[in-house]
Amino acid sequence: MSWQYSRRLHWSLPRVRQRGDAPRFRVIPPTSTPRDGTGGDAASAALSLRCLGSSGREKGWLFKWTNYLKGYQRRWFVLSNGLLSYYRTQAEMAHTCRGTIQLATALIEVGDPCHLVLNSGGRSYYLKASSEGECQRWIAALQLAKANAIHMLHQSDDSGDEGPVSQTDRTLAQGALKTLASKLDDLGTCNELIGKHGVALQRSLSELEELQAPNDSGDKVKAVNERATLFRITCNAMVNACRDFLELAELQSRRWQRALQYEREQRHHLEETIEQLAKQHNSLERAWRESPNTHTGDGEVDASDEDEDTEFFDAMEDSPNSDSNHVQMPKGHRNRIPDKPNYSLNLWSIMKNCIGKELSKIPMPVNFNEPLSMLQRLTEDLEYSELLDRAAQCTSSQEQLCLVAAFSVSSYSTTVHRTAKPFNPLLGETYELDRLEEYGYRSVCEQVSHHPPAAAHYVTSQRGWSLWQDITIDSKFRGKYLSIMPLGSIHLQFHSSGNHYVWSKVTSTVHNIIVGKLWIDQSGDIKIFNRRTKDTCHLKFSPYSYFSRDVPRKVTGVVMDIEDKAHYILSGTWDDKMEYAKIVESNRGCGGTDTKQKTVYQTLPPKLLWKKYPLPENAENMHYFSSLALTLNESEEGVAPTDSRLRPDQRLMEAGLWDEANTQKQRLEERQRHDRRRREAQAALALGEGREDESCLPLWFEKRSDPESGESSYVYRGGYWECKESQDWSQCPRIF
Structure with missing residues (x-):
């Protein structure tokens, strides 16, 4: 890289702040949400309707920082279901998403007027709105969407909703829980029998205590009575622990099913994404081959031979x-x-x-x-x-x-x-x-x-x-x-x-x-x-x-x-x-x-x-x-x-x-x-x-x-x- 080129890059560094000092950001905490899931007061409800609309979506143009050569570039952003996605144009929404930010785990920072930063997954997204009012509108929408995403995440963890899992997995999980419940019933029956026998044993021991007997034998009968009581208490504790175990297994089963369903959806999404990328790849290749002398790279990386000696x-x-x-x-x-x-x-x-x-x-x-x-x-x-x-x-x-x-x-x-x-x-x-x-x-x-x-x-x-x-x-x-x-x-x-x-x-x-x-x-x-x-x-x-x-x-x-x-x-x-x-x-x-x-x-x-x-x-x-x-x-x-000419599968395949x-x-x-x-x-x-x-x-x-x-x-x-x-x-x- 020549000195002149380095100097040009130096003067094109991003200026997040319009004044001479370094940019400063303050972290916007998520809007608090009531634990009862009502969605907050009337002001919060009004803000939700104003920012997200009846469909829960917010969309519009923002400027996104790309690199030192191109600076901020105009991108079309869509906020929906706790996800902020962006595209190069509105038409790309039908086929190509350039990136997606999960707001539930994102950190929202505000700098100068019209500027905001989203930190998610170790990556920072520098965004700029066309006006201060537009920026505040996006900040409010992002803040509310993040709060709702966090609330839904907690709600899904605490609720019994299993989500759309497959019938096979649901049947297996329900079968395991039924088996555990059956075993718990058996333990309860045994506990009842032990209790009855324990009561009868204590009654017999009490009758023995009432009999006139030497002091040493009376002490022994009292000790046996106490041990029988401890035995009954232990049996009850065991059954209670088994009941707690069953409740915990039911809760974990729901969480595992949700996690499994999430992984399946992610895999399906990745397969669709890979297939979509392949289609775009094929379209680019076809377009380039049709006009090889007029194509220009729109990406952020340009292949060159500068390193060749x-x-x-x-x-x-x-x-x-x-x-x-x-x-x-x-x-x-x-x-x-x-x-x-x-x-x-x-x-x-x-x-x-x-x-x-x-x-x-x-x-x-x-x-x-x-x-x-x-x-x-x-x-x-x-x-x-x-x-x-x-x-x-x-x-x-x-x-x-x-x-x-x-x-x-x-x-x-x-x-x-x-x-x-x-x-x-x-x-x-x-x-x-x-x-x-x-x-x-x-x-x-x-x-x-x-x-x-x-x-x-x-x-x-x-x-x-x-x-x-x-x-x-x-x-x-x-x-x-x-x-x-x-x-x-x-x-x-x-x-x-x-x-x-x-x-x-x-x-x-x-x-x-x-x-x-x-x-x-x-x-x-x-x-x-x-x-x-x-x-x-x-x-x-x-x-x-x-x-x-x-x-x-x-x-x-x-x-x-x-x-x-x-x-x-x-x-x-x-x-x-x-x-x-x-x-x-x-x-x-x-x-x-x-x-x-x-x-x-x-x-x-x-x-x-x-x-x-x-x-x-x-x-x-x-x-x-x-x-x-x-x-x-x-x-x-x-x-x-052993010659390959004699392979029957290869010979048949050649013949069609x-x-x-x-x-x-x-x-x-x-x-x-x-x-x-x-x-x-x-x-x-x-x-x-x-x-x-x-x-x-x-x-x-x-x-x-x-x-x-x-x-x-x-x-x-x-x-x-x-x-x-x-x-x-x-x-x-x-x-x-």
Whole structure:
């Protein structure tokens, strides 16, 4: 922030008081209300009618303090039922409330003429009326509304009104109270019997006292008589205490029912609020997309890039395509799948009770899936494997790093329209992709853990590179959006140079879960590190913002050597293309603070690194699959019996038989739960016998410690392709 900007903010500080001294406020106590609930004297009744009207509502314009830049803004306020709500306009009352203040717990303070402050829930609301008379009218109305709200709160606590609770809860509560009353009646009966027997016992003891007996026996009889009297008194006290307990239980039952009803109403209100916000969100998005060049932010926060310390040269804007780009069409494979049925789906009806849960633990029908498993989606990272083929031929490790960076970005290009959920693989499920003949590589995946879900992947290429990754998916449903965080590292090694690159994935977010059209975004940072040369590439995936002037889905990056000297810059979008340009000069520019200045790079004309293939014809009816994705689930001879292609629920779902697919999905999930219980029992038995349990170890991968980072990960142990060659799948478990 510059000095001039700071000075401007200083002079726009709020002035609650018109004179030079600091504002002072006095607290307005609530109007006293008679305990009998009559509402006070005639003056109070007249004030109530004048301020709140016959409907108990007060409404009008007030000025509300917003921030240091905008100062006081005109807002429409509505006072009703002890709540003060405000809107930007009167028209917003039908759909958007900007805030609500509960007067029962609010503190009302009065400052200068026309000014008042409401403190509620740790937040202060500074308000200003257009005239002193208007301010006094609002103060009187707020004071009376607060007193009435407090009175109603006390009245509800002391009354027997249970409020509109559900019939089930009322029946259960009444049943419990009837049981307590029945037990109290039993205690009363016992007390009566004890009393009768006690009276008879005391009568007998009195008769014994009247008999002529030795003094010592008379004393003993008197002592027994006194003890019988104490016994009767104790029994009466016990019954009285039980009666008090029953009365207390009845009172607490009413209070618990009121509290339960309040929580239910709050939850219902929150659900309606979230749904309303989602509708507004969708409307804003639609309006912004219709006129992207004329929209202006009306909120109090404006997204900007003031904190960025890197500025790229303008030459990156108009980038010539130096390389041609053609659609990668696999030879001899299918180029279409059955069209997706046009079923109406309501994701919110399923997801609203799963807020905060992991995605893998939410029971989801296949209606929200796509006919691919997570293992196949992982294999889809190889859509642009030719980037690695080109990188293997590079003599410059830094140019090679640019191609590796483009490859890491390209794996997200297939997700731009893919908002459906892939199938969660079963433990031990595998997937192979043999493209030796067409593209020189073959790939194998295995689900190595179920909770948390984790998959291991290994690819080897005859064109000079190997890739392996161990990915654990952490996903959370946040109410309005779904966050998917892949955890783990991706390794890539080139055979001739020995360059070994390591990086991780960014966070994927699915928006508009409640209402509106689903859309996906990628955000976060990727650091690609060359372990041999220590070169690095820093990639930044900018989150999508309605108010940003940047290109949507923007990705920028810098390639640096071990001494942090920049050699290349990268720019593009994760859904379209990436370009790179060689840096010829860099210097510290102005516009930053003393400790953090922007770096300006001057570059040669940029060159195209990667461009996305066009989608196949009719892709919108085939789950927006790419040309490679269309081939991933096609039937193939000789694969392992655990291969994802053989999943019955996924196969039926691809064919459009969703009801049958859901039946098979439930069967597989129940079988998986049964197998998990069996494995847990075997593990407990092995632990008791002092031996290692090998029943749940992966078949094709094993956990090893990385010699450089020290982290443990699953690494391919070999043997899969040899078993396929001999068609010996005897080691494979039966999971389908």
